[in-house]
Amino acid sequence: DQQVKQNSPSLSVQEGRISILNCDYTNSMFDYFLWYKKYPAEGPTFLISISSIKDKNEDGRFTVFLNKSAKHLSLHIVPSQPGDSAVYFCAASTFSGGYNKLIFGAGTRLAVHP
Amino acid sequence: SAVISQKPSRDICQRGTSLTIQCQVDSQVTMMFWYRQQPGQSLTLIATANQGSEATYESGFVIDKFPISRPNLTFSTLTVSNMSPEDSSIYLCSVEWAADNEQFFGPGTRLTVL
Secondary structure, three states, X not given: OOOEEOOOOEEEEEOOOOEEEEEEEOOOOOOEEEEEEEOOOOOOEEEEEEEOOOXXXXXXXXXXXXXXXXXXXXXXXXXXXXXXXXXXXXXXXXEEOOEEEEEEOOOEEEEEEO | OOOEEEEOOEEEEOOOOOEEEEEEEOXXXXXXXXXXXXXXXXXXXXXXXXXXXXXXXXXXXOOOOOOEEEEEOOEXXXXXXXXXXXXXXXXXXXXXXXXXXXXXXXXXXXXXXX
């Protein structure tokens, strides 16, 4: 049972344009959503998060939008840069057993080309 | 943020043997997590390690296969026991940080079992 889904395995965007990465979830009890970026041979790097009580969070070129009624969130990167080329993971957090448990989507590979 | 290191960074092992992966954090943390990323897959939580108590394992993972130690607030080990080729994965440790449910990840250990 995939609670967090990233239905696009890959995305190709031209440098300077907007990249939009999408994520859907099924569990309405998730209280935080996070985006991570992963380069080959490195661990995931935290990018940005959003609380379930908000619908938007912005940090520089990165904005995350949350639509709770649709159980959908998206990460917007604008303008996209070649250094943004990586695998992006969406994760959802729920408090269970005394700790915050993260459940990850399968990831979307973003390629930003000149 | 926390700086996390893992040893070894990669290894090639024979089936039937065991490998112990070390995770070192530069700050004292309460919760440490161990994840597995199988080829082309997402990150899956194996277990949560809280200092001074036994690790909590997720469904599908058992202590006999993945024993974990957490001797202090900055260190943990994960052992992959009696390995088979299906255990070939990237193994990552992470720590929970206070703000916004973030977890910070180590660089990972790439394990290949022949």
